[in-house]
Amino acid sequence: MIDQPSAPDLLDAMAATLAESVVPACEGPAQHAARVVANLCRILAREFQHGADATSQTIADLQGLLGNNAVDADALVAELEQRLASADSAFDDDELFRVLKANVDRRLAVAKPGYSDN
Amino acid sequence: MATGSEPDLTEGLAQVVAEGGIASPSVEVTGVASAGATRRTLFLTVESGTETIPAVAQISSAKSLLGASMTVEDEAKLVRLAESVGVPVAGVLGASENNDLVGGPVVVTRRIDGPTIPRHVLRLLDGNPSIRETLIAQCGQALAKLHQAGTDGAPDSLPRLDAGHPAESYVQQLHLTLDGIGDPYPVLRYGIRWLGENLPLPAEKPAIIHGDFRNGNLIINETGLGAVLDWELAHIGDPMEDVAYLCMRTWRFGAEAHPAGGFGSFDQLRDAYEVAGGTWREDAFRWWLTARTAWWGIGLAFQADNFANGTTNSIVHAASGRRVVELEYDLLSLIEAGL
Known part of the structure; x- marks a missing residue:
């Protein structure tokens, strides 16, 4: 009823194949592209596992910060950007920074784990 | 990789270096380098009389995504x-805006030995750690000398960021981009909002700024800094912008133990810069470090946007969208340290 391997497992296998077989067999721009695609596969594997939770947490944070109960993450992010661009100063500075930092940390855990260790 | 099948190109290149002062040159294209998103780079051999000059031609195919309005002749x-x-620098043999010669604006320079690809440079330094100390000092010296050159001799089309307050103008540019x-x-x-609320005092005098001084745009070899390349983002502005740019985390390419460029420490860079006559302004350094970090975050977002809107189908530009968060992390870390 459920196809195997799972999407994250397949993506990890695709990344490994690219990195171990394709990258060494290429040179120049093609090698660079293969490296980039391998890395994107790893990112997508992590996004499959953690992306939905991260988005839910961002929605909850933004609802609190903006006082808006919308459930569409894109709309909430757009509202925050628009209010920041219009120099809206009605934010609690500490809470604003916390929300931005928490969002970045969650996205970084998907895009580049370990980056915040340094 | 010989590309001797491009006779028109070699004739055009010969004309460019002849106009640059090389007597009766003949040019052979010996290879094609891949680096550069908006420029094609060719390896050449220029023969003139009994002299054989290893050379490089950079042919522009399109205007750079962010800025770059200077002519190649300037x-x-x-x-x-x-x-x-x-x-x-890699000495200039010739330059031409004439698109008829090689299909786009072109600069021909002498070829200096040594890698420019960041990963290759870091590998060279890992294998020869003693180069680092020389290299970081040479970077500080090169920037200090450039910044003391004055702006009187600056070419006409060199963009200026010195009307009023360079930092304030820069914040406006970031918002618009x-x-x-x-x-x-x-x-x-x-981040841009924070920058606007925390402007540094301007430099006493504006200076010529390289604008892209970092691993990837430098030839590095056993002697250290072989040549400073890629001047197309140069402009007149705050000297601390250049020094700070070299220190952005993203240009360390993972060499976190060497925060200044992936080569050395901030103190080593500052010492060399000051010994060579430069004036280091710590507040401005920190501000420009933050500002250029925001700029590159916007640059990566711009590349991803160009993929999303169909301007490019480059997978590298698509992947840039997933790198924006690294710059956002760096940006918030710098702001947090300055709060």
Whole structure:
């Protein structure tokens, strides 16, 4: 009823194949592209596992910060950007920074784990 | 990789170096380098009489995504000016805006040995750690010399960021560039807002700024800094912008133990810069470090936007969208340290 391997497992296998077989067999721009695609596969594997939770947490944070109960993450992010661009100063500075930092940390855990260790 | 099948190109290149002062040259294209998103780079051999000159041609195919409005002829003038004040450069053999010669604006320079690809440079330094100390000092010296060259001899089309307050103008530019991107980036917007609220005092005098001085745009070899390349983002502005740019985390390419460029420490860079006559302003350094971090975050978002809107189908530009968060992290870390 459920196809195997799972999407994250397949993506990890695709990344490994690219990195171990394709990258060494290429040179120049093609090698660079293969490296980039391998890395994107790893990112997508992590996004499959953690992306939905991260988005839910961002929605909850933004609802609190903006006082808006919308459930569409894109709309909430757009509202925050628009209010920041219009120099809206009605934010609690500490809470604003916390929300931005928490969002970045969650996205970084998907895009580049370990980056915040340094 | 021989590309001797491009006779028109070699004739055009010969004309460019002849106009640059090389007597009766003949040119052979010996290879094609891959680096550079908006420029094609060719390896050449230029023969003139009994002299054989290894050379490089950079042929522009399109205007750079962010800024770059200088002509290649003015860029060549600028490189000659930098050379005259002691900045190591690849000497210019010729430059032309005439698209009929090789299909686009072109600069031909002498070829200097040594890698420019960041990963290759870091590998060289890992294998020869003693180069690092020389290299970081040479970077500080080169920047200090450039910044003391004065702006009187600057080419006419060199962009200026010195009307009023360079930092304030820069904040406006960042806002406008971000406005032009389809998707919202609240962290970048927050960062620009912070920059606008925390402007540093301007430098006493504006200076010629390289604008892209970092691993990837430098030839590094056993002697250290072989040449400073890629002058197309040069402009007149705050000297601390250049020094700070080299220190952005993203240009360390993972060499976190060496925060200044992936080569050395901030203190080593500062010492060399000051010994060579530069004036280090710590507040401005920190501000420009933050500002250029925001700029590159916007740059990556711009590349991703160009993929999203169909301007490019480059997978590298698509992947840039997933790198914006690294710059956002760096940006918030710098702001947090300055709060």
